Amino acid sequence: KQEVTQIPAALSVPEGENLVLNCSFTDSAIYNLQWFRQDPGKGLTSLLLIQSSQREQTSGRLNASLDKSSGRSTLYIAASQPGDSATYLCADGSSNTGKLIFGQGTTLQVKP
Amino acid sequence: DTEVTQTPKHLVMGMTNKKSLKCEQHMGHRAMYWYKQKAKKPPELMFVYSYEKLSINESVPSRFSPECPNSSLLNLHLHALQPEDSALYLCASSPGLAGVAGELFFGEGSRLTVL
Numbered sequence: 001k002q003e004v005t006q007i008p009a010a011l012s013v014p015e016g017e018n019l020v021l022n023c024s025f026t027d028s029a030i031y032n033l034q035w036f037r038q039d040p041g042k043g044l045t046s047l048l049l050i051q052s053s054q055r056e057q058t059s060g061r062l063n064a065s066l067d068k069s070s071g072r073s074t075l076y077i078a079a080s081q082p083g084d085s086a087t088y089l090c091a092d093g094s095s096n097t098g099k100l101i102f103g104q105g106t107t108l109q110v111k112p
Numbered sequence: 113d114t115e116v117t118q119t120p121k122h123l124v125m126g127m128t129n130k131k132s133l134k135c136e137q138h139m140g141h142r143a144m145y146w147y148k149q150k151a152k153k154p155p156e157l158m159f160v161y162s163y164e165k166l167s168i169n170e171s172v173p174s175r176f177s178p179e180c181p182n183s184s185l186l187n188l189h190l191h192a193l194q195p196e197d198s199a200l201y202l203c204a205s206s207p208g209l210a211g212v213a214g215e216l217f218f219g220e221g222s223r224l225t226v227l
Contacts, residue, residue, distance in 0.1 A: 042220055043202055045218070097160070098167065
């Protein structure tokens with residue numbers, strides 16, 4: 001059974017800090033991994049989709065990496081801002097049935 | 113336009129009511145999904161439609177009935193729900209089946225409360 005794990009469950013940092021969110025997966029044949037952001041009571045916003053062949057994807061202050069050999073993906077947030085406070089979820093998108101396997105999420109608080 | 117639109121945003125219903133949740137996308141995506149999300153948990157897949165045909169039903173109780181009238185619309189019909197069905201219901205779409213066939217986009221969700 002494929003699993004996705006995100007540790008820690010919660011993280012609090014001061015504004016301006018660079019930070020890394022972690023995502024571990026057991027699927028050695030992972031095809032892609034998607035990072036989402038969710039604000040309280042809202043839907044999920046897609047941040048980055050990273051293919052196994054790409055290793056890295058960047059969007060603004062966000063950078064996602066994917067290392068199949070170690071079973072890890074990281075989401076790097078540069079110069080964090082209070083507006084970055086949200087829950088961040090990663091999902092293994094390797095199934096050809098449409099089913100994503102989600103991690104439990106990391107809730108980030110950026111303090112002014 | 114990467115938008116998935118869900119209505120209503122909030123719904124309160126009794127256990128004997130019949131109601132529907134609606135979802136619409138105009139991105140030309142051929143796969144659409146219903147997810148259920150409880151507080152502080154990741155979304156749980158309920159149904160997948162691919163090219164307007166139901167391809168996955170994750171053993172969802174029959175009191176939830178999905179419908180895909182066309183490639184842009186997805187409905188979730190609700191009948192005789194239980195209080196434990198109260199949750200955020202999320203609709204999503206992707207160009208093909210998510211994962212190997214593209215990025216998944218979510219709507220803002222419909223907050224359902226069953227009294």
